[in-house]
Amino acid sequence: MIRILALLPLSIAVIFGGFFLWGLNPDRDPNEVPSVLIAQPAPAFELDPVVGLHTPGLSRSDLVGTETAVVMNVFASWCVPCRAEHAVLTSLAEKDGIRLFGINYKDKPEDAIRWLAELGNPYERIGSDLSGRAGIEWGISGVPETFIINTDGTVLFRHVGPIVGEGAIGKFREALLQAGALPSGGL
Amino acid sequence: MLRLLILLVALVLPFASAAVEPDEILSDPVLEARAREVSKGLRCVVCLNQDIDSSNAGVARDLRLLVRERIVAGDSNDEALTFIQARYGDYVLLKPPYNAKTYVLWLAPPAMLLIALGVGLATLLGRRKTPKLRGLNVTEEHEVKQFIERQKKGDNK
Structure with missing residues (x-):
């Protein structure tokens, strides 16, 4: 009994040390809000097209029942990181052949049109979310955010923030590969 | 002011x-x-x-x-x-x-308090218990006797 008690300080130190190690891990992002959507059906929403843009609007039914998993990106012309991410998404859509859908979040239609004219429009469909209500349905905390949705309509992956830099792009590609959203097999 | x-x-x-x-x-x-x-x-x-x-x-x-x-x-x-x-x-x-994911969060503070009280109580009780005296065995008894006798002789000198 006494011997077990003698080990108590050591075990307490080990437990606390474990927590400190976990807390000090530089890869851990304390601002990360866990998503409830992963492995859940995509939320119901229905958005009109951006007024004046010749890209059709977006609703849940467009994301469900597709042949491959699809990507849904929330963007806005006023969002600077979206600009940085745009080239990555364009390349994935044009070179790798992913199916890319967009939600234009709280954006003025004329700004969105100008932005897409300048940078190119890789989106198959774009829904205009003027009120931000569809954003709440998706549980987003800001823009950009990107989701991968499986053919049966379940959400497989969520990326918060821009997909830029080797780490983020690598992780996203891996998720696309696992979801089978890369028709070319990722090569 | x-x-x-x-x-x-x-x-x-x-x-x-x-x-x-x-x-x-x-x-x-x-x-x-x-x-x-x-x-x-x-x-x-x-x-x-x-x-x-x-x-x-x-x-x-x-x-x-x-x-x-x-x-x-x-x-x-x-x-x-x-x-x-x-x-x-x-x-x-x-x-x-309060659900399966947050049991640790909710239960750890009272559990830690209980453990602390338990350890404290056990320590206090352990201290109060007086250690049982062990009597001397025959050889020790004999040694003590000899020692005392030698001391007495020494005093007489």
């Missing part, structure tokens, strides 16, 4: 006010009060340690409007909370719910 106090209070007051904007406030004060109460339990998902009532973030404003919309539509406070929880998860509640 009083003037200084009034000035200080006046300076501090703006910090106490919420980020709720005038156009959001419901005309019915009862419903508005309920909306405020619900908002106090909701975390702003951008600025994490603020409730949505005191946050100026865009999403916080959207959530405030949504809470009011649900309440006007006839939701109870709990229903409005559940509606938002379904979209943003347990994380959006400032008071974490």
Whole structure:
């Protein structure tokens, strides 16, 4: 009994040390809000097209029942990181052949049109979310955010923030590969 | 002195006010009060340690409007909370719910207190117990006897 008690300080130190190690891990992002959507059906929403843009609007039914998993990106012309991410998404859509859908979040239609004219429009469909209500349905905390949705309509992956830099792009590609959203097999 | 106090209070007051904007406030004060109460339990998902009532973030404003919309539509406070929880998860509640994921969070403090009290009590009881005296055996008895006798002889010298 006494011997077990003698080990108590050591075990307490080990437990606390474990927590400190976990807390000090530089890869851990304390601002990360866990998503409830992963492995859940995509939320119901229905958005009109951006007024004046010749890209059709977006609703849940467009994301469900597709042949491959699809990507849904929330963007806005006023969002600077979206600009940085745009080239990555364009390349994935044009070179790798992913199916890319967009939600234009709280954006003025004329700004969105100008932005897409300048940078190119890789989106198959774009829904205009003027009120931000569809954003709440998706549980987003800001823009950009990107989701991968499986053919049966379940959400497989969520990326918060821009997909830029080797780490983020690598992780996203891996998720696309696992979801089978890369028709070319990722090569 | 009083003037200084009034000035200080006046300076501090703006910090106490919420980020709720005038156009959001419901005309019915009862419903508005309920909306405020619900908002106090909701975390702003951008600025994490603020409730949505005191946050100026865009999403916080959207959530405030949504809470009011649900309440006007006839939701109870709990229903409005559940509606938002379904979209943003347990994380959006400032008071974490009691479920399988949060057992450690809720149970660890009382458990640690109980362990501490238990260890303390055991230590105190252990100290109070006087150690049982062991008598001397025959050889020890003999040695002591010899020692005393030798001492006595020494004294006589």
